[in-house]
Amino acid sequence: MVELTKTAGVPVYVQIRETLRGEITQEILKPGEKLPSEHELASRFGVSRMTVRQSIAELIDEGLLYRRHGVGTFIALPHLERDHTRLTNSFDPAESKGNNTKPSLLSLEIIPAGPKVAKALYIKEDDLVIRIKILGCANNVPITVHDAHIPHKLFSHVIDKNLKVQDLWSLFEQCGYKVKRAIEHIEAREATKELAKLMKIKVGVPLLYKERTIYAKDGTPVEFTYCYNRGDIYSLTVSLER
Amino acid sequence: MVELTKTAGVPVYVQIRETLRGEITQEILKPGEKLPSEHELASRFGVSRMTVRQSIAELIDEGLLYRRHGVGTFIALPHLERDHTRLTNSFDPAESKGNNTKPSLLSLEIIPAGPKVAKALYIKEDDLVIRIKILGCANNVPITVHDAHIPHKLFSHVIDKNLKVQDLWSLFEQCGYKVKRAIEHIEAREATKELAKLMKIKVGVPLLYKERTIYAKDGTPVEFTYCYNRGDIYSLTVSLER
DNA sequence: GAGTGGTCTAGACCACCCG
DNA sequence: GGGTGGTCTAGACCACTCG
Numbered sequence: 001m002v003e004l005t006k007t008a009g010v011p012v013y014v015q016i017r018e019t020l021r022g023e024i025t026q027e028i029l030k031p032g033e034k035l036p037s038e039h040e041l042a043s044r045f046g047v048s049r050m051t052v053r054q055s056i057a058e059l060i061d062e063g064l065l066y067r068r069h070g071v072g073t074f075i076a077l078p079h080l081e082r083d084h085t086r087l088t089n090s091f092d093p094a095e096s097k098g099n100n101t102k103p104s105l106l107s108l109e110i111i112p113a114g115p116k117v118a119k120a121l122y123i124k125e126d127d128l129v130i131r132i133k134i135l136g137c138a139n140n141v142p143i144t145v146h147d148a149h150i151p152h153k154l155f156s157h158v159i160d161k162n163l164k165v166q167d168l169w170s171l172f173e174q175c176g177y178k179v180k181r182a183i184e185h186i187e188a189r190e191a192t193k194e195l196a197k198l199m200k201i202k203v204g205v206p207l208l209y210k211e212r213t214i215y216a217k218d219g220t221p222v223e224f225t226y227c228y229n230r231g232d233i234y235s236l237t238v239s240l241e242r
Numbered sequence: 243m244v245e246l247t248k249t250a251g252v253p254v255y256v257q258i259r260e261t262l263r264g265e266i267t268q269e270i271l272k273p274g275e276k277l278p279s280e281h282e283l284a285s286r287f288g289v290s291r292m293t294v295r296q297s298i299a300e301l302i303d304e305g306l307l308y309r310r311h312g313v314g315t316f317i318a319l320p321h322l323e324r325d326h327t328r329l330t331n332s333f334d335p336a337e338s339k340g341n342n343t344k345p346s347l348l349s350l351e352i353i354p355a356g357p358k359v360a361k362a363l364y365i366k367e368d369d370l371v372i373r374i375k376i377l378g379c380a381n382n383v384p385i386t387v388h389d390a391h392i393p394h395k396l397f398s399h400v401i402d403k404n405l406k407v408q409d410l411w412s413l414f415e416q417c418g419y420k421v422k423r424a425i426e427h428i429e430a431r432e433a434t435k436e437l438a439k440l441m442k443i444k445v446g447v448p449l450l451y452k453e454r455t456i457y458a459k460d461g462t463p464v465e466f467t468y469c470y471n472r473g474d475i476y477s478l479t480v481s482l483e484r
Numbered sequence: 485g486a487g488t489g490g491t492c493t494a495g496a497c498c499a500c501c502c503g
Numbered sequence: 504g505g506g507t508g509g510t511c512t513a514g515a516c517c518a519c520t521c522g
Contacts, residue, residue: 011510037488048512050292053489061303062484070488070519119319122308181305182482188430188448188473206430206448206473219308219318231430231448238480240424253491279507290493295508312500312507 016045016055024064024075035065035073106133106145106198110152117149120213120224128152132168135198142199143233147226154222168223177216185211188231195228206231258287258297266306266317277307277315348375348387348440352394359391362455362466370394374410377440384441385475389468396464410465419458427453430473437470448473 023029035041038056042049056073059065067073112126121129129149136144148168155175169179189209196203210227229236265271277283280298284291298315301307309315354368363371371391378386390410397417411421431451438445452469471478 013510039488048514050513051511054510067489068520069490070521072488122316122319180484184480184482186428186450186478186480187476188450188471190448204446206432208428208430208450215305215308219302219305220310221308229430234429236428238426238428238482240426240480241422255491281507290495292494292511293492296491309508310501311509312502314507 012045012047013051013054016041016047016052017058020055020059021064024059029075031075031077033075035075037072102140103134103136106135108132113149117224120211121149121151121221123151123153130155138233141233143230145195145198145228147228149224150222154220172214172216172222177218177220177222179222180215180217182212182214184213186236189228191228199228199230201230208234208236210236254287254289255293255296258283258289258294259300262297262301263306266301271317273317273319275317277317279314345376345378348377350374355391359466362453363391363393363463365393365395372397380475383475385472387437387440387470389470391466392464396462414456414458414464419460419462419464421464422457422459424454424456426455428478431470433470441470441472443472450476450478452478 020029020035029035035056036044038049038052041052045052056065056067060067060073064076065073066076109131110128111131113121113123113129115125117129118125118127123129128151130152132146132148132150134144134146134148135142136146150168154177155171172179187209189207190204191199191201191207193203195201195207196205208227208229208231210225210229212223212225212227213221214223214225216222262271262277271277277298278286280291280294283294287294298307298309302309306318307315308318351373352370353373355363355365355371357367359371360367360369365371370393372394374388374390374392376388376390377384378388392410396419397413414421429451431449432446433441433443433449435445437443437449438447450469450471450473452467452471454465454467454469455463456465456467458464
């Protein structure tokens with residue numbers, strides 16, 4: 001039986017999950033190999049089988065493992081196609097192509113939520129939100145302006161410290177909100193005066209306009225962002241399933 | 243206590259899940275409302291709490307519900323958003339909202355494929371493709387122009403007969419290609435002179451520009467389409483998973 | 485038949501949020 | 504404090520797959 005270093009406050013199933021994840025990513029458990037049975041893992045870790053299943057569930061969800069009823073649980077084959085149709089943690093997909101991605105902070109403030117933001121974040125109007133404006137560049141060319149809103153309540157205990165604007169995702173995950181999915185509402189719009197100035201383009205040129213809501217695993221909306229992207233440079237690829 | 247009609251072979255948690263899903267989609271349970279507590283649901287359905295949690299888990303995963311620790315489980319907001327994140331067989335998603343959707347045929351020709359079309363459809367350059375241009379309107383307002391290309395080889399035996407432009411999908415499916423997924427490449431562009439004329443707008447106004455490839459279940463590309471959509475009317479909602 | 489995952493129980497204690 | 508979800512147990516029986 002493996003002794004888990006029972007870190008205070010960390011659920012057992014998380015510890016088991018991360019142990020397994022480590023063995024998979026370090027290829028101690030190799031792709032295609034069979035995982036020990038749930039029964040075996042349960043006794044090995046000294047927990048009940050349900051707990052083992054809970055540990056495994058998320059790894060299956062992430063595609064690291066797959067199950068075959070009556071056969072076993074296996075390590076999945078490495079993802080060949082990491083297409084850009086998945087939600088990724090670059091500042092923005094299109095920018096990760098260009099190497100010189102440099103997001104810069106335009107403003108950071110704490111304001112009461114307006115109706116649209118409140119609705120998207122499942123909070124009340126006038127509940128506080130942290131508003132972060134970022135200018136994204138690739139190769140020193142301004143390409144995107146993001147106007148992000150995150151619920152103050154969820155993150156109030158860390159905002160004062162070290163808000164790394166460049167990586168909101170790790171902020172979310174530090175606070176226990178595992179980023180799971182996003183819904184994007186997309187339109188084409190003309191550049192306003194303000195945006196034109198920021199992005200050094202003419203007023204009226206086409207922008208790809210997105211309203212994006214990011215959801216955590218438990219369904220909590222953690223971010224609502226207005227995104228403005230230069231239409232002539234920025235493009236977006238999505239995959240739709242029937 | 244609600245009696246589940248214990249359909250043979252269907253797990254209890256699936257029955258509960260579908261019961262709840264039904265009440266959500268029929269808006270017996272309204273968006274924003276609180277679901278009964280897990281305890282309550284357990285006794286109401288006469289099952290253990292773990293089973294209730296299993297039922298709820300998938301609905302949360304799908305974004306129909308969300309949880310707040312120490313508060314409750316709630317019905318997520320409007321179905322509008324979710325529904326437009328799937329590939330559907332309307333002439334186009336945004337148009338199915340307006341009732342008066344009237345696609346009209348602009349042109350139909352058989353031409354050799356250019357490099358871009360050929361690459362998208364996995365055929366050789368100069369292989370024949372059927373090119374179909376369609377103007378889409380809602381409430382008599384022109385909203386979209388589609389410039390579709392389908393491989394002549396796959397559909398040559400039916401093209402002469404009764405090509406129903408309005409429903410390419412059924413054409414595909416008649417020929418044994420079950421439509422499965424689409425990949426869309428999205429940009430913002432200015433209206434060209436030709437497009438402006440067709441859509442009765444000014445040259446230069448922002449259009450949502452898409453290049454869409456539709457794939458059948460077996461992976462065959464069956465359609466490649468340039469789509470031009472009025473930016474001020476047309477919008478698009480997509481869902482991204484991590 | 486032996487081994488696997490799939491489902492389910494009837495509890496328990498904890499952490500969180502609210503008034 | 505009272506109610507909620509979060510975690511966990513120590514079993515049970517079933518359905519599936521394989522040899």
